[in-house]
Amino acid sequence: MEYGPPPLFNQGVSARARLIFFSFLAVLLIVIDARVNALETIRVGVGVMLYPLQRVLLWPRDALVQAGRYVTTVGSLMRENERLREVSTERAASLLQDEQLRTENARLRQLQGLREHVAAKTQVVQVLYEPRDRFTHKLVVDRGSSDGVRAGNPVIDEQGVVGQVTRVFPLVAEVTVLTEKDQAIPVQVLRNGLRSVAFGGSEPGTLELRFLAANADVSSGDAVVTSGLDGLYPPGLPVGTVARVERDVKDQFARVVLNPAGGVDANSVLVVLQVQAPPLPAPPREDARGEHPGRRSARR
Amino acid sequence: MRFWPLRRANGDSAGAEATTTTTAAASSRGQPHKQVLRPASPVFIWGSLVAGLALDLLPWGRTPLVPDFLALVLVFWNIHQPRRVGMAAAFMFGLLMDVHGGALFGEHALAYTLLSYGAITLHRRILWFAVPSQSLYVLPLLLVAQLASAAVRLWVGGASPYWWAGLSESVVGALLWPVVTWILLVPQRRPLSRDQTRPI
Numbered sequence A: 001m002e003y004g005p006p007p008l009f010n011q012g013v014s015a016r017a018r019l020i021f022f023s024f025l026a027v028l029l030i031v032i033d034a035r036v037n038a039l040e041t042i043r044v045g046v047g048v049m050l051y052p053l054q055r056v057l058l059w060p061r062d063a064l065v066q067a068g069r070y071v072t073t074v075g076s077l078m079r080e081n082e083r084l085r086e087v088s089t090e091r092a093a094s095l096l097q098d099e100q101l102r103t104e105n106a107r108l109r110q111l112q113g114l115r116e117h118v119a120a121k122t123q124v125v126q127v128l129y130e131p132r133d134r135f136t137h138k139l140v141v142d143r144g145s146s147d148g149v150r151a152g153n154p155v156i157d158e159q160g161v162v163g164q165v166t167r168v169f170p171l172v173a174e175v176t177v178l179t180e181k182d183q184a185i186p187v188q189v190l191r192n193g194l195r196s197v198a199f200g201g202s203e204p205g206t207l208e209l210r211f212l213a214a215n216a217d218v219s220s221g222d223a224v225v226t227s228g229l230d231g232l233y234p235p236g237l238p239v240g241t242v243a244r245v246e247r248d249v250k251d252q253f254a255r256v257v258l259n260p261a262g263g264v265d266a267n268s269v270l271v272v273l274q275v276q277a278p279p280l281p282a283p284p285r286e287d288a289r290g291e292h293p294g295r296r297s298a299r300r
Numbered sequence B: 001m002r003f004w005p006l007r008r009a010n011g012d013s014a015g016a017e018a019t020t021t022t023t024a025a026a027s028s029r030g031q032p033h034k035q036v037l038r039p040a041s042p043v044f045i046w047g048s049l050v051a052g053l054a055l056d057l058l059p060w061g062r063t064p065l066v067p068d069f070l071a072l073v074l075v076f077w078n079i080h081q082p083r084r085v086g087m088a089a090a091f092m093f094g095l096l097m098d099v100h101g102g103a104l105f106g107e108h109a110l111a112y113t114l115l116s117y118g119a120i121t122l123h124r125r126i127l128w129f130a131v132p133s134q135s136l137y138v139l140p141l142l143l144v145a146q147l148a149s150a151a152v153r154l155w156v157g158g159a160s161p162y163w164w165a166g167l168s169e170s171v172v173g174a175l176l177w178p179v180v181t182w183i184l185l186v187p188q189r190r191p192l193s194r195d196q197t198r199p200i
Helices: A015-035 A040-070 A074-112 A285-290 A293-299 B016-027 B042-057 B069-080 B087-101 B107-126 B131-156 B163-175 B177-189
Strands: A121-129 A138-141 A154-156 A161-168 A173-177 A184-189 A195-200 A207-213 A223-226 A238-246 A253-260 A269-274
Touching: A015 B087, A015 B107, A015 B131, A040 A121, A040 B042, A040 B087, A138 A161, A138 A269, A184 A238, A207 A238, B042 B069, B042 B087, B069 B087, B069 B107, B069 B131, B069 B177, B087 B107, B107 B131, B131 B163, B131 B177, B163 B177
Parallel strands: none
Antiparallel strands: A121 A138, A121 A269, A138 A173, A154 A161, A154 A269, A161 A173, A184 A195, A184 A223, A195 A207, A207 A253, A223 A238, A238 A253
């Protein structure tokens, strides 16, 4: 017969052993999640479980917003109506021309034998909340894979590109905004067609064009649009305007800072473009080993 | 039964009842005539943890200085009821927070595990202090948790250069500690029968 400690003093596994076990488990999960996309099913499962609670907790805010709207005065509504009418009148001319230009473009493309631009299906989404994450800037929107939203879809508002869907759940999706570090988008300068890639800037709320030669023809005020080279972002969507260009003699590259065109912070209604991503060629092996293959492919 | 003049509490505790007695004794240094706390009900413990989670799930967005309520409630129960709420609970709540925040899977889990370990290791010492001074112990615990998740982000390479601005949340959390303590001890402060507080 064995003599263990009486149950009064038996405290189970020691705290330090538990610490080691759970820390190890957490680090393991972090490594797996960062390097391989193997945990998405678990994440989706937990996300679906958490969804009802999340939705319930959005009610207080939504109720406040509703109440605020209810007491909006007639005056402010009339002002807003007036402004919208002005905007729509301003845009009417270009919209009418747009129709004509589109048919002309289609005809020219046909003549040249070029591939047609496929108009992407659009999905209007509402921003549910911004995660309380100090490290990254994301938005959670109210449509997910059950509505046809896919990881990689571009997200725009009425002024330009806002970001890209980076993770989908059945009923919600996470959008990473353009100004996020390491979020890349292929762009060109509208004035001269100079191509580059815009990344999230080192200052918060800005973008940067990286790898542009120090003597590149960019100046502040230039409009920058998507180039459409990646096959994901349709070409010609406004991305931002050049805020300033710093050309340092020591440096090989110019430092170009952009202000984003899309309302990265302000919007509650966004549009997801459900672009069918063309099949990408397999990345070369050397690159795949050096970078995080899972994360990169989701963001491309 | 209710108004024992408390003598020195035995620092070590084995059972839940004994722990609550210790709690009352230790947190009442300088206030000799304080009531003995009733045992904490498991329903209230887990209910308050879920309430902390719910407060974190509110759409705070990027509002500055909003503390991590769940972390505070976890620390509270780790200190007051270390045998009921341990690292496993902290780990599971951390995973929920990871999914909600779109963070790396395991980031908050690691942070809360460390937080919980710190709180459980220090709980006997912390309870000897008056509630406002306990904040000084809670602050480094919360900071360690935040720094752990910052370290994970810097390691994986997804952190913005302004991450340290968020550390002020821990300070707010520590300042809220007396309030949290007061609220979460309310059910244990109830008298055994209602008649005892009824004015005659």
